[in-house]
Amino acid sequence: MTLDFLGNLQRTHRCGELRVEQDGQDVVLMGWVNRRRDHGNLIFLDLRDRTGISQVVLDKEFADEAHAKAETARSEYVVAVKGKVRRREAGLENPNMATGAIEVVAKDLLLLNEAKTPPFSPAEDDIANEEVRLKYRYLDLRRGQMQRNFALRHKVARAIREYLSENGFLEIETPFMTRSTPEGARDYLVPSRIHPGEFYALPQSPQIFKQILMISGFDRYFQIARCFRDEDLRADRQPEFTQIDLEMTFPQQETVFRVVEGFLTAAFKTAGIELKAPFVQMTYDEAIRQYGIDKPDMRLPAMVELTDELTPELREQLKIEQKLPVLSFIIPKAGGLSGTERKKLISEVRAGFGESGLDLLDTERLKTSETFAPLAATITQKLEAGADDLTVVVTPKLGTPEKWNYDPQWIYKRVGALRLQLAQKFADKHGLFTQTGTAEDFKFLWVTDFPMYEWDEETKTWNAAHHPFTSPHEDDIKSGALFNDKGAVRALAYDIVLNGTELGSGSIRIHRQDVQAEIFRSLGMSDEEAKERFGFFLDALEYGTPPHGGIALGLDRIVMILAGASSLREVIAFPKTAKAIDLMVDAPSPATEQQMRELHLKTVVRS
């Protein structure tokens, strides 16, 4: 086949733009053949570009040469069409296409490139084999859903940048080839050719640099920054991901919250969603007690404590542990199980509890058990349970294992997990996880007052619950708790949560060198070790560091949730697999001998 050259030909319109207003106009369209239909002397080509599809008609009598070329054009061929827009005859309009009221009658057709038969058609909605999609990512990305996802991602990032810029934030780029940052995951390293045996680290976040920028007086910084973590890849992680990173001087927590609410509202608005700010706010303790988790999914009702309803006498009678709370919750619309379903459910859940010493009552047992029946009405009322909801009450059995006592919150967490498990199981029934296209789909929440330290029972030490630059509450410094009651110290740390997913995490930072040194010491880090790891930063703190704080949010995850996508790979153009492989370009791959020599490296595979 002889291909045509583009020459000086220019598009007049995009394929999705034509309307009856253009009736009679001469136009030039370029794009991909989405479909070809032959009707004797007439050939219809659906021509596709990013904006949509136009129907092109090739009439043998009117444009013989173009018609002949069209006969050879197959799916995914790249063509240019010169023609005239024509209103379709009455009855032949296609109301499902934005351009369905018109068609383009071709005068000339240029065949700009041919296409082999693709392994799957970009016209398909669902392609089962994700490996094939990733290998032929260029074809996969032609699909309408993917085109929309990346247009959305662009709009979201743009709205965020615009909002932050308008609010005095400067976007400042920080290095990618740098030194280990204290985020706790493994670093990716980059060997130096000039300095044998030395390595740069790819940043797990710009944390240190953004704090340095505050020390430098930039007042308000942001960056939409790539970050890198060499983790054992779990379900939906990527070795490189993008975060919206920001930091400000002289803030209170609320100052940070208002900024984040501002840019999220702006971002969601680009997708037609009007969020209501300020977002709900609760402390870590409240979140645990009401949802059993520090990232509550507020699309579902909270847990309800029935401790008061079950009197000590009743507990004794029921063999329920006195010291521990009795928790209950409902799963909306999941009531009305058949006997078999109910039996299966209960046996599953009990198996899950294992040695935990918990027991479970559901709606049915509540109503029918002689002991509980008198309580059923109270419980139902307290839970605001409807007739078609599933009610679950979890009771700690007498003699609950002693080990749980280390963590007074364990029962809340365990029941919270059950709540999520059942909510997922009955998602089809309650429908609360299904997007409706309104703000109701998106339940945002701030969780505050995280504990500063976590007790490690094994090593009998306190660990930082966050990175070691997080400031304790001013009150807990003033009161001396920082020095003598670590378990009571609250961090000025906060998370933003959307639909049970942690979108981002931030804190007011330590700006005083004496407090920072104390935190390092309290974490068991010697002064030398602290100096070795963060020496330059400890120095910087001594030269006039202002109070500052900030946050980082995962852009990929925000776009994923907003797009209603099921995986980060749907909103990252060239993602890696769970084994951290890029299937399209085939990376990673072996280095050449020369590269290894230049980098002073040898591969040693230990068994």
Place this chain on the structure above:
Amino acid sequence: MTLDFLGNLQRTHRCGELRVEQDGQDVVLMGWVNRRRDHGNLIFLDLRDRTGISQVVLDKEFADEAHAKAETARSEYVVAVKGKVRRREAGLENPNMATGAIEVVAKDLLLLNEAKTPPFSPAEDDIANEEVRLKYRYLDLRRGQMQRNFALRHKVARAIREYLSENGFLEIETPFMTRSTPEGARDYLVPSRIHPGEFYALPQSPQIFKQILMISGFDRYFQIARCFRDEDLRADRQPEFTQIDLEMTFPQQETVFRVVEGFLTAAFKTAGIELKAPFVQMTYDEAIRQYGIDKPDMRLPAMVELTDELTPELREQLKIEQKLPVLSFIIPKAGGLSGTERKKLISEVRAGFGESGLDLLDTERLKTSETFAPLAATITQKLEAGADDLTVVVTPKLGTPEKWNYDPQWIYKRVGALRLQLAQKFADKHGLFTQTGTAEDFKFLWVTDFPMYEWDEETKTWNAAHHPFTSPHEDDIKSGALFNDKGAVRALAYDIVLNGTELGSGSIRIHRQDVQAEIFRSLGMSDEEAKERFGFFLDALEYGTPPHGGIALGLDRIVMILAGASSLREVIAFPKTAKAIDLMVDAPSPATEQQMRELHLKTVVRS
């Protein structure tokens, strides 16, 4: 010293914002002590933040406690001031400060943090020792010039993003951990922990990915993207740098030019510079003939060819090579050298010519030499030389070395280099390199029609002058020159040049698999080798690749020139030294044994 807590105190204004309009208002300012002056019962603090400086007055009689705290406050302490704005008394205004008409009378002062005596003061304009600046970058960045540079950089990037977004470009992020790209420099590698002996490469540019995105139908892509090159660092390079990267489908060269002119105009406008578009355009051949270089500095007059003025007879008489051109140029305002200066200059230049077989005439010799005197008027007129300009004529001596014949352009290049050398030497006199703050400071230029191939005399082979995805002229494919006259093949490659610096480089790409394969073959790459290096990309070309093209421009360099800075390090927040070291964080640094073990690596230093 006891430090104060910020508590819930919030700023009402930034330090640079206050004017007489705020006279009488209660305000809260926070910032750094730029300077303290004691006048008995009065202490004056200049309080600084990103926006500027306000004078704060502490009156012992009025605010005893605040005054006492102010006595302890030294330079770079971080303080918060609660006070009232007061118009300064007549005669005490400071017209050099934006806030010079007012001062803030403090009621309360909070000492938020102290500061050690810094190694240099952020109030200084010039700090000689760049190593100290880089080590204490957090202090260096406090300096007014650096604050302005990064505010400018933010505005420039924002304007570019905004322009491109408005013009249908989607910003799409491409991977950082990927496979070697064919940019010709060394890759930085990232060892894989999961795949022993395998490595990712950091991208030298997003070249392949942006072409893939065009194949995917995204129509118009851009990204402000970090790129990485492990080069032996020359004068002003950085191992990581930022480029404005874009690509579009179905373009002509001019389509790309208009987009770039559009975003540059928008970017320069944010700095108050109104550029005139379209920019000047010339072919590579014209650039070489007129400026002796492919990145002409158009702030200076072009070279002028005097070949016609020097008749063959005259040349023979003067012992000038007949086949070679006689070139001349002026350096404005650099005439009127003293005898000694002139002698020194000529001897310097001649030494520079060395064995090149060139000779040189200057204004003086032109006027006084018996042979040349009759020509002097003609030459002066042709060069439009003024009385105070330095005129230089370069003649190739009879018997010019044969080796130059390999490159018919050598004399243009050599004289072009001399032109730049002298322009630099006499910069103070002509003043053309000094910024005036107008569009005249910025001479943009498109250079087009680069040769597709370069002949390597040593290996007797043709090499690609650009990366191997650059398309030849359509005419040179049609004519068959691509296959049988490589030296004549023009590339659809173009550079954008500003003041003699190449800002960016781009091309219309090859979209046809047959042409791409031919280019690889013509570069001596076997089909297997091509498949091994670019297999997935050659595959992609076969599935319906549209004509496409693009460009990449160095953001760092644009901001540097616009800021009038002398080095990229002035516009990169955390740059590396010429040895690729980050002096602040001390990177690169040795890896731990555990890291080496996990990465299956051993360092082997070969002598």
